[in-house]
Amino acid sequence: MKIYDVPGFPNPLRVRIALAEKGLSDQVEFVKVDLPGGEHKEEAFLAKNPSGAVPVLELGDGLFISECTAITEYVDNLDGKPILTGATPRDKAVIHMMQKRAETELIDAVADYFHYATPGLGPKIEDGKKPTWTGRDAFGRKQGERAVAGMRYFDKVLRHQPYVAGEAFSMADITVLGGLVFAGFAKIDVPEDCAALMAWRQRVQERPSVKAA
Ligand SMILES: N[C@@H](CCC(=O)N[C@@H](CS)C(=O)NCC(=O)O)C(=O)O
Structure with missing residues (x-):
């Protein structure tokens, strides 16, 4: 298997954590893509x-x-023993639901803030995006607010359960973590009163897969 990515970037990190959780990292050849140079x-x-x-x-x-x-999904099911995407119809559904919320309300919202309200990846990449759209800065800022609301939502969830989709670490946790990493990159702070979210982050950052990624 080959993965085209950029080490340290938030979405690539999600897959690298999944590979490490499955013990598959050393079976992958990583090919670095020049994002700021526009190779993608x-x-x-x-x-x-x-x-x-x-x-x-x-x-x-x-x-x-x-x-x-x-x-x-692919790497988790390769050995027929999924640990990140759910083994039962119920778990699969809950993980899918929570990870989609994490994408829409957090990591994608942060990405929109980063690309539309900040210099993002630089003019070579960003100027090509929706060039005729005059409201892009305002849209970007709104998405930044949406990301903070997403953080508050996940904080509330994590007050009542150890992981984003319930009792076990899953793909939904990986997506929320990717969202927080991207938020750090884009300089969107986690609100100080999101204690449950911050404690969860501390805990998941201790996982060997996250440290290795
Ligand atoms: N929904 C996609 C998001 C991928 C994505 O946006 N990756 C970023 C890197 S973190 C990227 O390639 N950005 C390039 C660009 O926006 O021009 C996924 O889950 O893979």
């Missing part, structure tokens, strides 16, 4: 992922899989 917007990369984003998984038969959730 060139034809050769768009042929792998038309969305022009990392990470992308390449399988031995030449199939390319993008989206962290799809890649995580």
Whole structure:
């Protein structure tokens, strides 16, 4: 397996944590993509992922899989013993629901703030995005507020259960952690009163998979 990504970036981190949780990191060849240089917007990369984003998984038969959730589903089910995406219909549904909330209300909202309300990845990349849209800064700032509301939502969830989707660490936790890492990158602070969220972050950061990623 090959993964096209950038070490340290928030979405690539999600897949790297999943691989480490599954003990698969050393079975992957990582290929670094030059994001600030715009390599992900060139034809050769768009042929792998038309969305022009990392990470992308390449399988031995030449199939390319993008989206962290799809890649995580794949690596989690390779051995027939899923530990991150749910083993029962109920667990699968709850994890899917919570991870989607983590994408929409946190990591994607932070990404929009980063790309539209800050210099983001620099003019070479950002100026190509929605160039005629005059309200992009205001939209970006609104998405920053949405991300903070997302943090408050997950704080509330974590006051009553140890992990985002319930009793066990899952893909939903990985997505929330990716969201908080991206928020740090974009300089969006976690509100000081989100004690449960901060305690959870401290705990998950101690996991060997997170330290290794
Ligand atoms: N929904 C995608 C998000 C991927 C994504 O946005 N990755 C960022 C890196 S953290 C990227 O490639 N950004 C490039 C850009 O926005 O131009 C996933 O789950 O893989």
